[in-house]
Amino acid sequence: MPTRTVTVGSASGLHARPAALFVQAAAAVAPVKVTIQVGEKRAVPANSMLSVLSLGAKKGTEVVLAAEGDGADEALDSLADLLARDLDAEEPANG
Amino acid sequence: MAELTGIGVSTGLAGGPLLRIAAVPALPEPAPVADTAAEVERAFAALAEVVADLGRRADRTKDATVAEVLRAEAMMADDPMLREAVQEGIEAGTDAVHAIDAAFATHRAAFEAAGGYLAERVADLDDLRDRAVAVCLGRPMPGVPQPGHPYVLAARDLAPADTADLDPEQVVGLITADGGPTSHTAILARALGLPAVVSCKGVLDIEDGTLVTLDGSTGRVESGVSAEDVAAVTAKAAEVKAAVENSSGPGRTSDGHAVALLANVGSGKDAAKATEAEGVGLFRTELLFLDRTREPGLDEQVTAYREVFTAMAGRRVVIRTLDAGADKPLPFLHQDGEPNPALGVRGLRIARQRPEVLTTQLAAIAQAAMQADADVWVMAPMVSTVAEAAEFAALVHDAGLPKAGVMIEVPAAALRAERLLGVVDFLSIGTNDLSQYTFAADRQVGTLAELLDPWQPALLQLIAACGAAGKKTGKSVGICGEAASDPALAPVLAGLGISSLSMSARALPAVRAALAAHTLAECQRLAAAVLDADDPAQARKLVS
Numbered sequence: 001m002p003t004r005t006v007t008v009g010s011a012s013g014l015h016a017r018p019a020a021l022f023v024q025a026a027a028a029v030a031p032v033k034v035t036i037q038v039g040e041k042r043a044v045p046a047n048s049m050l051s052v053l054s055l056g057a058k059k060g061t062e063v064v065l066a067a068e069g070d071g072a073d074e075a076l077d078s079l080a081d082l083l084a085r086d087l088d089a090e091e092p093a094n095g
Numbered sequence: 096m097a098e099l100t101g102i103g104v105s106t107g108l109a110g111g112p113l114l115r116i117a118a119v120p121a122l123p124e125p126a127p128v129a130d131t132a133a134e135v136e137r138a139f140a141a142l143a144e145v146v147a148d149l150g151r152r153a154d155r156t157k158d159a160t161v162a163e164v165l166r167a168e169a170m171m172a173d174d175p176m177l178r179e180a181v182q183e184g185i186e187a188g189t190d191a192v193h194a195i196d197a198a199f200a201t202h203r204a205a206f207e208a209a210g211g212y213l214a215e216r217v218a219d220l221d222d223l224r225d226r227a228v229a230v231c232l233g234r235p236m237p238g239v240p241q242p243g244h245p246y247v248l249a250a251r252d253l254a255p256a257d258t259a260d261l262d263p264e265q266v267v268g269l270i271t272a273d274g275g276p277t278s279h280t281a282i283l284a285r286a287l288g289l290p291a292v293v294s295c296k297g298v299l300d301i302e303d304g305t306l307v308t309l310d311g312s313t314g315r316v317e318s319g320v321s322a323e324d325v326a327a328v329t330a331k332a333a334e335v336k337a338a339v340e341n342s343s344g345p346g347r348t349s350d351g352h353a354v355a356l357l358a359n360v361g362s363g364k365d366a367a368k369a370t371e372a373e374g375v376g377l378f379r380t381e382l383l384f385l386d387r388t389r390e391p392g393l394d395e396q397v398t399a400y401r402e403v404f405t406a407m408a409g410r411r412v413v414i415r416t417l418d419a420g421a422d423k424p425l426p427f428l429h430q431d432g433e434p435n436p437a438l439g440v441r442g443l444r445i446a447r448q449r450p451e452v453l454t455t456q457l458a459a460i461a462q463a464a465m466q467a468d469a470d471v472w473v474m475a476p477m478v479s480t481v482a483e484a485a486e487f488a489a490l491v492h493d494a495g496l497p498k499a500g501v502m503i504e505v506p507a508a509a510l511r512a513e514r515l516l517g518v519v520d521f522l523s524i525g526t527n528d529l530s531q532y533t534f535a536a537d538r539q540v541g542t543l544a545e546l547l548d549p550w551q552p553a554l555l556q557l558i559a560a561c562g563a564a565g566k567k568t569g570k571s572v573g574i575c576g577e578a579a580s581d582p583a584l585a586p587v588l589a590g591l592g593i594s595s596l597s598m599s600a601r602a603l604p605a606v607r608a609a610l611a612a613h614t615l616a617e618c619q620r621l622a623a624a625v626l627d628a629d630d631p632a633q634a635r636k637l638v639s
Binding site: 013015016017019020023024044045047048049050051053054056 | 167175205206
């Protein structure tokens with residue numbers, strides 16, 4: 001199964017705005033199902049805001065993304081890129 | 096049509112359908128599930144409505160940050176794992192409401208266990224759970240309603256947390272069953288310029304959606320009125336608003352008797368916003384001292400005071416020396432608990448134990464006054480005797496400051512107003528504390544609200560004594576409590592001989608318009624009538 005290991009780049013970690021942007025992006029790659037995992041904890045669906053928040057990932061935390069099926073690699077690439085960026089430093093899209 | 100009466104705390108007229116802040120519904124007894132699929136559908140529909148409602152609120156708000164927070168909350172309620180847990184619960188025989196409750200509880204526990212940022216989000220989860228449960232039970236969602244049209248908000252009392260959701264585009268008036276003139280609701284309403292009636296018993300018995308009108312001056316509420324009544328009141332409110340917006344210049348009666356309109360400020364930032372004011376009638380210096388384990392140094396004080404004096408260049412600034420006490424504790428004063436802080440060592444009384452705090456402050460005020468071009472007056476809080484006033488005035492004059500005054504917050508001081516003016520240059524009446532001490536009614540106790548009404552004839556009688564002393568001695572007697580921001584009361588106060596009114600800058604235009612609508616002779620006639628009233632309700636009626 002394709003996976004990507006990424007270090008969270010957002011200053012506030014995978015919380016608040018960065019978490020919302022990531023979960024939205026993960027939901028947008030459906031039907032590809034993406035999971036996200038921190039350390040030895042159970043992998044959780046990346047399109048679940050509550051589960052992603054509960055990971056408690058901070059800036060610098062290493063997370064593993066995994067997905068299967070058609071388009072899995074493209075989906076993982078785009079989500080990994082998103083996680084690595086500092087989303088807190090980027091302007092809100094809707095101004 | 097039914098009439099209710101409360102205390103008008105924020106002037107103005109308003110009308111519209113009444114909607115209340117709904118309470119969090121209690122969970123009913125668990126019910127057996129007959130049709131699992133239908134029950135799942137019911138639960139999902141409730142969650143979907145919560146998501147849709149948050150989305151609508153996010154669309155309506157003009158604040159990008161608020162919109163983002165609301166959308167993040169919507170995503171929590173729109174969580175596929177949450178829905179999965181709800182569905183599993185229902186399939187195991189739990190009804191929709193309890194399945195929703197249980198699904199949220201799981202995530203709540205995870206958030207709490209994680210601590211930090213997530214533990215702070217527990218309140219958001221609870222709010223989402225309460226909303227979903229309410230919808231599922233066919234009840235209104237808890238919290239401030241967001242119907243997307245103008246309405247009158249009813250509540251037992253408003254909590255500070257509710258105010259963030261209070262959209263002035265939708266809420267046209269406030270009515271609360273509890274609270275008083277100094278309650279959070281009253282302060283908020285005046286800050287937002289919303290007509291408000293507090294302490295209105297029976298308002299919670301009015302059904303949601305009933306058309307009501309309210310008068311934030313008289314405290315009168317009419318329920319079950321017609322749409323035409325609401326339209327007439329709304330038109331009248333617009334007319335008054337136009338008159339207020341068209342008023343400008345210094346405060347005066349229609350025949351030119353001057354009543355200075357001043358602003359209450361706590362910092363240079365506030366002062367910069369008070370562009371319409373003729374000066375500052377109350378500069379609270381506590382802000383600088385809050386949360387400090389050591390007294391702020393002379394230079395720091397000079398800088399802070401100079402900011403306000405500079406913003407008010409060419410105008411009057413009445414600065415009040417430190418007003419602290421066991422009820423408003425400042426760590427560096429190391430005040431021990433007192434059995435009754437309101438009657439303890441507070442205000443000027445602190446100088447008995449820590450004279451250097453006052454002398455340092457006066458030195459800082461004098462230096463700042465030298466460096467700016469404002470007309471600086473200095474007053475002390477919590478003065479009860481002529482001896483205290485004389486001692487304070489000597490310290491002020493010794494510091495090189497020309498104008499010394501005292502606040503009238505204690506009946507003892509009001510009764511001796513004329514003698515106080517023999518030793519100081521001006522008086523400023525703090526009506527909030529003067530009410531509290533005259534009626535022996537704690538400002539924090541909502542159930543005593545009617546005693547703290549600024550229209551109480553006994554309070555007005557004490558104000559009249561001060562006003563008369565001012566006239567006789569030719570010295571300035573102002574008001575800087577909440578009473579000064581009530582437009583209906585302004586002509587009465589002018590008639591009682593009050594020469595300045597100090598209020599939050601926002602209240603100023605309405606007070607100016609009210610003064611300009613009367614001659615001095617009319618003000619004096621109103622003042623005499625109000626002093627002769629039996630109670631606040633009758634006093635208000637005489638003026639309206």
